[in-house]
Amino acid sequence: MKYVLIIGARSDLGREIARLFAGNGFGVYLAARQSAGLAAECEHLKIRYGVQAKTVECDLRDFSSHAPLYGSLHPKPEGAVCVVGYLGSEDKAKTDFTEARQIMETNFVGCVSILNAVAEDFEKRGEGFIIGVSSVAGDRGRRKTCIYGSAKAGFTAYLSGLRNRLHRHGVRVLTVKPGWMDTKMTEGMNLPPLFTAQPEDAARDVFRAWQKGKDVVYTKWMWRYIMWVIVHIPERIFKKMDL
């Protein structure tokens, strides 16, 4: 059985992606903090899809644990999906560096740390795929998501670099850029339904993009065009705007 490693498996998007892979015959490693809480999800995957499923304890900010964590996986996964994210509070992050740091470490540094371990193995094996969930917020820095957006921009650039590095070794890298999603992260926010993806729909977009071998996917699809416009606004105008 082929396995996929889902990093951030408790997230709403992560759990839907895990189910899609399980539904397509993949065994699943569910990696998260307090992973014991995912035991029921494991049982579900086994009964529902008849695949193997295991929990893996993983704190993305505990950098030194990542290489041993990956080393402990047997069999080695065929693919890895990194869905971890932390929106945090931009306001707080302005004055409280611990908050800013948590945002950067969760959305960027930690992702690099764990995916480096994965990439090393896939490169050697000459096979595998990596799916990284970044964000449209990384396409252009904005006042309201200055720290989060810059961390995601870093992650987007990392994924693009990784794709460039691994392509020649037969390893595929998919960058996912969600716009808004109706998940725990955005609970309590008033998001316009038309532009907001349900996690199961976003997961389907991701899965389809993976099947088609795409490099970058936006979800919902219209965010590709929204971001095209936003990215092309001249900086001298953009700096005065309040998006």
Added chain:
Amino acid sequence: MNAAAVKKRIANWGNYPVVEAEVARLETEERLAGLLSRPMIARGMGRCYGDASLGERVLSTLPHDRFLSFDEGTGDLECQAGTVLGTIVETFVPRGWFLPVTPGTRFVTVGGAISADVHGKNHHIDGSFCRHVRSLRVMTADGGIVNCSQNENAELFDTVCGGMGLAGIILSAVIRLKKVETPYVRQETVKAKDLGEVMDLFERSADWPYSVAWIDCLSGSGRALMIRGAHATREEALGLPVSGAKTPSLNVPFFLPSFALNGVSVKLFNALYYAKARRGVTTAITGYESFFYPLDGVQNWNRIYGRRGFVQYQLVLPKEQSRAGIAAVLKRVADAGQGSFLAVLKLLGKGEHLLSFPMEGYTLALDFPITKNLFGLLDELDAIVLRHGGRLYLAKDARMNAGTFNKGYANADAFRARKAKFDPRGVFQSLQSKRLHI
């Protein structure tokens, strides 16, 4: 949910009423206990038609949707309450199991099926959904978690089953699936020239596991088509794909009362009716989906009624009163020229819990788009139903008054007493429960 939670506009299947509600999600049981300080109502797929799962504060059970265990020997499936019946069917039909009871759509949750004690086309034989529930885990109003079944905490079990979400939040349930040999159904379609004939047909079809009939409301006589079925055996399904997937549609794609309004379904009905052999019986082997869930193929068909929405009016009358009562209802509807052209008729067995809808007799369901004159007409129908000793289905209701409820449900006060016992602070409240003073 944070203090300044956002409100969402939500409505159930009839798109009436539409409410602004705070929506919390059932993520973990620990978190749920912390949400019980203010009134709320559980909501699954929102497939009840009216306001039974609407309120100012709604708890979506959909994230709580996992299978927890399955016993291959007995067919006992333990799953969380937000599990959708369609997921159960998709998983277990290929392994030779089927739901013991299923409503006419697979897009309902286990919690919703238990709370409305839903019935299927096999009610006359297998009873309703809750008969097949082995045990439940329920969070009561005080935040405690109680295991209950017919033997353990039986009073709570009896109150939660068919309790419309008013006695506690169902967290998980053990239901017993039944074995089937194939994913197919052997189906017979039989025509009947009037109400009397179709009722005789129901009596004579009592041995068929599944039966239901469609009545042509425009015909005056109540002419009808009955569809009866049984799970196909291996021999009967010989040569068909074992998986059941990609079943060629062997039967006529069916219509619902709801499609009736655009007239197309009536033409279909007529075509079907006249196409029958003189003996009036046609047989087919059909996939389980088209037999049990003919409408699920048409997503969001409820929208054909437009923004104002519609109500489904489902009544049941005691057997002795059924013929006269149903004829009176159909006549009043035809005179008013308002209802659907087609209606669904079914023979039910006894109800088993305090607020269970079924009683021994016939149930009839009709759709009505919301119009200015509708509510007056429905009040008149209520009077006919009560006069014949019947009642209305809470899962379909959006408008009956407390008087109609009290007269129709003999156990209304007994239920109120139980509710007071298990939920003294009135934590579980829906728009419907407030309207009906439950």
